[in-house]
Amino acid sequence: MSYQDSLQRFADAVLAADPSVEPYRTNLISGHAAALGNTFKLVKCLLGAETFSQLSHVYAAHYPAAHWDINRYGDQFSRFIEAQIHGPRGSYLDWSLYSDVAAIEYAITEQYYADDEAYPSFVVLYAPEKLTLSLLQQLHLAHPYTDISTDCAGAKALHIYRRGIALYINGETLSPNGYADD
Template sequence: MSLDDLQRRFARAMHDPEEASRLFGEHARGASAYANNALFNRADALAEAYPIVRQLVGDEFFGGMARAHAKLTPSHSGDLNRYGAAFADFIAQFPPAQELPYLADCARLDWLCHLAYYAEDENNFSFEALAAVPPEQQAGLCLQLARAVGLLRSRWPVASLWRAHQPLEHDAANAFPSPDQGGELALAWRDGRNRVQVRRLLPAEFAFLDACRLGLPLAEALERALDEDLEFDFGVSLQRWVNDQVIVDFNLDAPR
């Protein structure tokens, strides 16, 4: 075995108890224990990052799926809060989850919420600074979304499913939304009280915010929104998104 091969196998053994047993043989007890602990720590991190997926499938199914992913995917950071970015793609290919085709997109929304919770704080939007921009320059403004903002286009009702699984949202007299009731456009963000929120967007709203995410100027963002709905009210929408800390700044240059 070459040194390069040995180093690769040793790295895998630190994350995979079975590989530790194969590599170290009768001396594998300590390495296997370490690898097993690391495996379960990654699976536990997934359980924290994907609460809606866990509720949808139950603890036992989720635990098996999380351990299967953790076995294949080591952590590349000392901060386990950063672990799990590829879990939705894994779910989409995980054979036991194929009967739940909406699950991968629910995971994508869970991950956006997880990122929103840990995103950096932002400064408050200044309407005074906006009013000071000369009218001839306003069309070139680039409105900046907060780092805590995530957007998701799904063929499933992911925003409704997410909200239905919040403790204060579900009315016992009403059934949970059916996964096949149609697609939704979802916005995830962290509000001024440090609470992660999810809202279903109208097509014009999604088009506008997505254009802002891409760093497009205001004129083009408005054009995209109006292509979806000629009655899109920019003033009302901007006020709401600023109050919710979805839009936090602007500039006249390329996005940050």
């Protein structure tokens, strides 16, 4: 058996939850859950460490990485959080707010780790009225390398982009057809 075949068999066993490789699978899930904690710092703060840990471990167990860079893990996390509205604790927490914050934080991370000529990110918010100045200040504390414009408070969408090593977030209004106004 070749080295490549051995690696493929091992990877298949980890992903299939083969009991003989359970420690490796647990390590994989824990590593991905920790990466989510690094990316979604404000969501973790807002939800609390225990709730965030539970959500991140479930997400990591069911959503494989789409990119080789662990820093870019979590591209579906905001949708996963939004789906919690339909769960048994759907009315317990403000899932739409946490989903919006997660979408913003992932866009920040995406821009931070992007190539120099990356396209800007555009995030449409589910609950724009909940994006207050206080929440924007918390977001800036979680991501201090990001310049967040005060016009983001209450904006229906955010334009997140990078110039050199600096990140910027500006609020956008949407026309009735759902596109950003020029």
